[in-house]
Amino acid sequence: MPWQDAARFAASLPLAQALREHAWLYPIVETLHIVGFAVLVGAVAMFDLRVLGFGRQLPVKALARHLLPWSAGSMLLVVPTGLLLLVADPLALLANRVFLLKLGLILLAGVNALAFHAGPYGQADAWTGRAPPRALLHALLSLGLWIAVIACGRLIAYF
Template sequence: MAPMGVIESTALGLAMRQSMWLYPVVEIVHLVGIALLVGSIAVFDLRLIGFSRGLSVRRLAAHLLPWTLASFLLILPSGFMMFAAHASDFIASNVFALKMCLILAAGTNAALFHAGAMRGAVNWDVDAMPPPAARAAGALSLLLWVSVIACGRLLAYT
């Protein structure tokens, strides 16, 4: 059996297809996680772009980042559970592949920002326009996460 077929025929894959309520409940968990992830990230991105410069970037990051990370505890297991239900279809879908690449790109953008511009945030913490690298990272992040959401929703139509 092809590897994706094996995933589909596990007890998890079977339950996800056969139970009337499991898939929708898991999908709701995915959506709550997405709200927390993209919500916390978007609010920070807007600050990076240059809005609300009276708010400390470092304090805002200290409040938001733990919630961003916690959201993955909801998103990853639920995403994998839905994947397990129809693994062969998802793995063959260009939209699914694009979604995974976009998530990787968004993660890389965030990691580069934290290793780079964010290290010097003490210099533009309050009442200063963030440097171009931070503004670009914020704008790119918004664009990438909106694209991830679009690909996620489009999966239902492919």
């Protein structure tokens, strides 16, 4: 299969070998990945909680202007470290159903965020009191998806 050839090639790269052979390199990369994910999911969760009605004294769009750079910036840490973790053992990870589920959940979380920003977020300045039901649904879905992503990340080692 072509993906297996690509995975074998990635695993043979000197950087992949270094990640497997040096005692501290993989744990350092993993720690940076988790720190980046904490910032990403923390920013997303704070925004979702605001949409759900917590902290109503904070305007939704003002909070978004503050949190969006944090979540976007965290991607500069999450993506490269995630790719490094993948390249260290690509055959095992790509055969791991929990890892593949994690990737699918991340994709769904991204689609949900795009749908939220293309839809109800456009009228966020006009929200009085509670956000509309569609916005609440997006926020709940977002929280659930990101919690599931975190759970999958932890469960990868056990499957």
